[in-house]
Amino acid sequence: MLESKICESLGIRYPVFQGGMAWVADADLAAAVSEAGGLGIIAAMNMDGGQLSAEIDKLRAKTDKPFGVNIMLMSPFAGEVARVVAEKKVPVITTGAGNPLPYMSVWTEAGIKVIPVVSSVALAKMVAKRGAFAVVAEGGESGGHIGEANTMPLVPQVSDAVDIPVIAAGGIADGRGLAAAFMLGAEGVQMGTRFLTAKECNVHANYKRKVIEASDTGTMVSGRKSGHPVRALKTAFARQYAEMEKDASVTEEQLNEFGTGALRRAVKDGDLERGSFLCGEIAGLVKKEQTCAEILAEITAEAEKLLLKASGRVIR
Numbered sequence: 001m002l003e004s005k006i007c008e009s010l011g012i013r014y015p016v017f018q019g020g021m022a023w024v025a026d027a028d029l030a031a032a033v034s035e036a037g038g039l040g041i042i043a044a045m046n047m048d049g050g051q052l053s054a055e056i057d058k059l060r061a062k063t064d065k066p067f068g069v070n071i072m073l074m075s076p077f078a079g080e081v082a083r084v085v086a087e088k089k090v091p092v093i094t095t096g097a098g099n100p101l102p103y104m105s106v107w108t109e110a111g112i113k114v115i116p117v118v119s120s121v122a123l124a125k126m127v128a129k130r131g132a133f134a135v136v137a138e139g140g141e142s143g144g145h146i147g148e149a150n151t152m153p154l155v156p157q158v159s160d161a162v163d164i165p166v167i168a169a170g171g172i173a174d175g176r177g178l179a180a181a182f183m184l185g186a187e188g189v190q191m192g193t194r195f196l197t198a199k200e201c202n203v204h205a206n207y208k209r210k211v212i213e214a215s216d217t218g219t220m221v222s223g224r225k226s227g228h229p230v231r232a233l234k235t236a237f238a239r240q241y242a243e244m245e246k247d248a249s250v251t252e253e254q255l256n257e258f259g260t261g262a263l264r265r266a267v268k269d270g271d272l273e274r275g276s277f278l279c280g281e282i283a284g285l286v287k288k289e290q291t292c293a294e295i296l297a298e299i300t301a302e303a304e305k306l307l308l309k310a311s312g313r314v315i316r
């Protein structure tokens with residue numbers, strides 16, 4: 001079994017979090033991951049307080065294992081869902097796409113373990129000082145909204161800078177990635193892309209197919225111009241968005257209008273023309289649909305084997 005402080009303190013079997021993917025990470029996926037021994041996470045992104053409350057109840061009807069809720073801080077409902085998670089006493093909150101400091105004391109006082117997703121050492125240090133239980137250090141190989149640093153340099157620097165556990169994210173989809181994350185100082189990993197093709201993941205079949213078909217160069221980043229870079233599969237939409245960004249005659253409003261609803265169109269409708277298929281750079285490694293239990297067992301067994309073998313690389 002893999003030795004990890006985070007497993008004991010969170011009451012989970014495997015040191016693997018499922019990323020709180022907007023529109024994707026619902027009660028079905030999160031419950032399946034938690035039930036299989038990882039930390040399942042519901043994405044509150046597109047939900048108001050009432051919807052999130054119902055989703056939490058749905059998860060609790062499927063599993064009594066620990067789980068988390070991800071709060072996307074750019075969401076118009078961030079304040080409302082911040083109150084709901086405290087009322088419902090969810091065990092773990094992860095945050096993304098912004099600075100969680102304004103909410104941290106409400107959550108820590110409610111006894112919730114707060115694990116912000118950070119993409120810099122500076123934010124990691126700030127949240128650690130304000131009572132974060134751990135941080136997810138997320139590199140730019142991730143799908144969706146990303147920061148500037150990549151996983152390989154970010155994780156060891158965050159590990160050196162804070163005394164709380166670090167979870168590595170971005171570019172990890174198998175046991176090699178999990179073992180490497182341990183070597184960089186992490187106590188565990190968060191994966192999104194690998195769970196996109198889970199049997200219990202409710203994305204449209206086209207989404208799963210596009211992830212499975214993606215190669216090593218199958219994703220691209222757009223949105224740098226607006227200051228909100230986003231990684232997605234190279235589809236017609238992503239290419240057209242990038243072209244529009246380069247075109248000086250296209251206004252920010254026109255770009256926003258073009259992008260509005262694109263993630264929903266990909267997840268719910270499988271819209272290959274106008275959908276935005278957010279996805280990490282590691283998609284090229286994801287080759288089949290599996291249950292969450294199979295994914296977790298496979299990855300952790302592979303990491304255990306690699307870590308046991310690793311000392312054989314040193315000649316005394």
Ligand code: TUI
Binds near residue numbers: 072123
């Ligand atoms: O949040 C994510 N990934 C996401 S959120 C999302 S929804 C969305 N869709 C389209 C455009 C924009 C958002 C899709 N994917 N990952 C965690 C993450 N957080 N990555 C980067 C950050 C981050 C960025 C800035 C964290 C803190 C931060 O702080 C800024 C500040 O105020 O200090």
